[in-house]
Each structure stands twice: as C-alpha cells, then as structure tokens.
Amino acid sequence: MKPYIMTLLLCAPLLSACNTTESIQPIPGSITYGGQPQMKLTKSPPGSQFQHHFTNQWGQEVEETYIVQPDRSLKLVNRQEMSPPD
Numbered sequence: 166m167k168p169y170i171m172t173l174l175l176c177a178p179l180l181s182a183c184n185t186t187e188s189i190q191p192i193p194g195s196i197t198y199g200g201q202p203q204m205k206l207t208k209s210p211p212g213s214q215f216q217h218h219f220t221n222q223w224g225q226e227v228e229e230t231y232i233v234q235p236d237r238s239l240k241l242v243n244r245q246e247m248s249p250p251d
Contacts, residue, residue: 194220196231229243230244
C-alpha cells in the first residue's frame with residue numbers, strides 16, 4: 166500500500182499544475198488592450214471565434230484568437246508569437 170501513497174504524493178502536484186485557469190492578458194496591439202472595444206459585434210453569434218494578426222513592439226508577428234461572449238464582449242483565448250524575420 167505504501168507505493169501507491171508515494172505515487173499519489175508525487176503525482177498530485179504535477180497533475181494540479183496541468184489544470185490552470187489563468188486567462189491570457191492583453192498586450193499592446195490586442196483588441197482588448199485597455200478594455201473591451203466600444204463597438205459590439207452584433208452580427209457575430211456568441212461562441213464564434215476569430216483571429217487577429219498584428220506586430221508587437223519587438224517586431225514579432227502575433228496571432229490572437231478571440232471568442233464572442235453571450236454579452237457580445239470578447240474573450241482572448243489564445244496567443245501565438247512568431248519570431249521576427251531575419
């Protein structure tokens with residue numbers, strides 16, 4: 166029975182680290198940087214996704230994914246940064 170307890174004690178912190186609920190924070194260039202946009206997306210149904218492409222302050226290409234919420238606000242759900250061209 167001791168090996169099971171040791172395994173549980175070793176694996177529990179690793180498994181808990183996999184379940185994070187931190188949200189992605191907007192950066193300069195993000196649609197939601199500085200708050201929600203003044204315009205509401207009236208034609209996009211809640212739950213729909215779209216991407217936003219921009220160049221950050223370090224010259225990296227950034228692609229962000231947003232989801233339209235039921236109240237028509239935007240939720241930033243993913244960000245990918247590509248390295249600048251050489």
